[in-house]
Amino acid sequence: MSEYGDKMKKVAVLAGDGIGPEVMAEAVKVLDVAQKKFDFTLSYDYADVGGIAIDNHGEALPASTLTLCENSDAILFGSVGGPKWESLPPEQQPERAALLPLRKHFDLFCNLRPARVFKSLTSACPLRADIIKDGFDILCVRELTSGIYFGTPKGREGEGPDERAYDTMAYKRSEIDRIARMAFDAARLRSKKVTSIDKANVLTTMVLWRQVVIEVAKEYPDVELAHMYVDNATMQLVRDPHQFDVMLCGNMFGDIISDESAMLTGSMGLLASASLNKEKFGLFEPAGGSAPDIAGKGLANPIAEILSASMMLRYSFGLDAAADAIDNAVEATLEKGIHTADIAIDPTRTVNTAAMGDAIASAL
């Protein structure tokens, strides 16, 4: 809670790089309408993060940006990274020096990535019509602050043919337990099925993962639990996505599964995400990246950022009615046939990023 009291929520707006600023402008546009309609007030504080912060301040996560986030009620994030900063030492690059530290600093262990096929967009789904005839509605619950992303040791040593590099995949029982509970709690509000994605046939970490998930499941007898190896899961997602409800994943498998499920909805530009800690403080960002191939051209789909803003209202501020209204406005806009290029049914009739934001704002 900020010092502004119950009604005013302080949002740190970190647009970042590439398409980040373009899609952020549309999310703010929609949030502005939502505030008037639902009588709540947000204050926005903008700060640099990622490549732009390296350019302006010499580091990807300046202390001033981190302090702003600490003094805010939520973080609305765009995306970071891009070719301009790829030649820096890996630990100074935007992804590793800004996004991962932010997740770790605020203990944002629970990453929710919902993917569902919008009725009006079934033709944008790359799967055959008979496969998606029943639609799909998947929630990827991804562990976000541990696993191979953060395990130590991590390093590179030696030279010549003997040079080696290594990462460590490690999970503590408590880390698996808490993310599993989030998945089961979420499933209770949905179709009551959790599929835990692992690689317990090869990785010791994943043997513990499966064991802990089975233990947690005993407290949720009303929720069905299935286990699936990650290689099979990526295949089953394209064979029959309808079979999944909640997919519970470790950090790296969730990264991969969520991009795959995003594309099944029609575009990376549709997949929102919430990264939450146990106090429900959160960072809200599209699952996709800075999309350097389309940045600056007005081609980016702002829906993932707009739906991330909606998740912020729902999960961090408890403003469910406003969040529902934004989600419905997105759906209504898509149903009117208003599409950016990435999801266009008729490529000769597309709107740009700002026009998509305008249409959603006016539908709201």
Ligand SMILES: NC(=O)c1ccc[n+]([C@@H]2O[C@H](COP(=O)([O-])OP(=O)(O)OC[C@H]3O[C@@H](n4cnc5c(N)ncnc54)[C@H](O)[C@@H]3O)[C@@H](O)[C@H]2O)c1
């Ligand atoms: N959260 C983040 O900040 C984040 C997430 C993923 C990748 N990245 C970074 O972004 C950069 C580019 O990564 P990448 O190319 O692997 O993945 P990406 O998600 O940026 O792009 C993959 C493809 O999806 C398309 N796409 C993504 N978002 C879109 C949108 N809103 N509308 C329309 N099309 C969209 C892109 O045009 C591209 O063709 C890298 O530096 C990567 O590390 C950042």
Ligand SMILES: CC(C)[C@H](C(=O)O)[C@@H](O)C(=O)O
């Ligand atoms: C940019 C990168 C560090 C990040 C991740 O791997 O978590 C991204 O791909 C994501 O999915 O949020």
Ligand SMILES: [Mg+2]
């Ligand atoms: Mg990813």
